Amino acid sequence: MRVEIWSDIACPWCYIGKARFEKGLAEFAHRDEVEVVHRSFELDPSRAKGDTALVIDMLAEKYGRSREEAAAMEANVAANAQSEGLGYRTEGRDHGNTFDIHRLLHLAKARGRQDELLTLAYRANFAEERSVFDDEVLVALAEEAGLDADEARAVLADPEAYADDVRTDEREAAELGANAVPFFVLDRRYGIAGGQPSEVFVQALEQAWKDRPATALTTVGGDAAACDADGACELP
Secondary structure, eight states, X not given: OEEEEEEOTTOXXXXXXXXXXXXHHHTOTTGGGOXXXXXXXXXXXTSOTTOOEEHHHHHHHHHTOOHHHHHHHHHHHHHHHHHTTXXXXXXXXXXXXXXXXXXXXXHHHHTTOHHHHHHHHHHHHHTSSOOTTSHHHHHHHHHHTTOOHHHHHHHHHOTTTTHHHHHHHHHHHHHTTOOEEOEEEETXXXXXXXXXXXXXXXXXXXXXXXXXXXXXXXXXXXXOOOEETTSOBOOO
């Protein structure tokens, strides 16, 4: 069975949703027969490379809130992350264009190290004092994930490297009706939107396994907190 996960490194609910999915997958009897593939989805594709802003400032401007209110929003998301055992910094994080990160994740996929790089990138972005919008940080993360640093640097230097792969993922997301992330698709039959509780993933995995082979896509679990295509992230 294949599980495809559309996500963006800038999306806190993708970070949380990945942990919840993995918790659910660990409880699934056939977990060793599940292939997990991560797909690209940009929350802020119109932002220029190098144009970064502090997350608190971005939230305040986007939602018309004070910095104090934006900080409270971040604290609420942090509590959800911490409840899953995840680190989460509410101050000092930056926000920017993630196209290069997605391109590098496709290199990692080609080298069989996609999940390793994604996990490291999430940790760097949300839990550590490392900006994932800096090329040298990305090269260091790629090397930590088991990739060749020179190859990663070459991909980042060539704006067309793996660009079509990112756009193909985003086009498929639109075709499947995904307008927010995280979005999980099981065997192209069941769709799960948002950072659902782990038990929803267990239920969906069991149902998808029972109902193989796949035919049409059915949404499971209702709505849950997610980040939409305009970069807006809901609160639970």
